[in-house]
Amino acid sequence: MKKGEGKEMEKKWSDIRLATEELSLVNPEEKNISTLAFLGVSNLVLQVLDKIGPSMLVLRQDIQRNIERVEELYLSDPTLYSSLVDILKEEAEGSIRKTESCTKAVVWLTRSIDFGVTLLGKLEKDPSSSLEQAVEEAYKNTLKPWHGWISSAAYKVALKLVPEREIFISLLMGEGQDYGALKEDxxxxxxxxxxxxxxxYTLLRTYRLDRLKST
Known part of the structure; x- marks a missing residue:
């Protein structure tokens, strides 16, 4: 391989393929969920939302704030907070339900990841659905049950502003990648x-956090 050829090939990869490569490095035998892996997946959701555009700004801002909250705690002591269970244990006494808690950030990032997975799965399985339909279904099944009426109303408006499916798909694809390769990714x-x-989700249920709603 010529010098620089590897980097050029990487540039043609989609964000989806880059994410799968990163996840493949995570040890599947690891019992505790790595904080870094969790943050990496959360950042992937941001990249997907960026492709949808400004209509998803409210959700994007929420995810960004939650990522920053977890990152700040992790960087304060990477050894102590190397896994999500370490974070939940740390806040189990008293502060776990405070607005600024990292535990609450983990709860909402988990639901946001669920939204992203559901959205991508819908697009892959149902090529006839519009992006608006896919976003609406993903939101209904993952985030809406836990949102108050203000957040739900904001997303109802946002749904009307999402781009056409074809535009979104073209933005997801890396340079030179075809749709078949993207579907496989x-x-x-x-x-x-x-x-x-x-x-x-199993971890959240263990700490009785899976039913936590927004205020």
Missing amino acids: IMKLVTMLQPLLDET
Whole structure:
């Protein structure tokens, strides 16, 4: 391979394929969910929302704030907070339900990841659905049950502003990638993400956080 050829090939990869490569480095035998892996997946959701555009700004801002909250705690002591269970244990006494708690950030990031996985899965499985339909279904099944009426109303407006499916798909694809390759990447990513998502929900149920709603 010529010098620089590898970097040029990487530039043609979609964000979806890059994410699957990163996730493949996570040890599947690891019992505790890595904080870094969780943050990496959360950032992928941001990248997907960026492709949808400004209509998803409210959700994007929420995810960004929650990522920053968890990152700040992790960076304060990477060894102590190397896994999500470490974070939940740390805040289990008293501060776990405060607005500024990292635990609450983990709860909402988990639901946001669920939204992203559901959205990508819908697009991959149902090529006839519009992006508006896919976003609406993903929101209804993942975030809406936990939102108050103000947030729900904001998303109802946002749904009317999402771009056409074809535009979104073209933005998801890397340079030189075809739709068939993108579908394979999405299928692989969803398959890799689902176990992590299931484990995180199990952890939240253990600490009785899975029913936490927004105020």
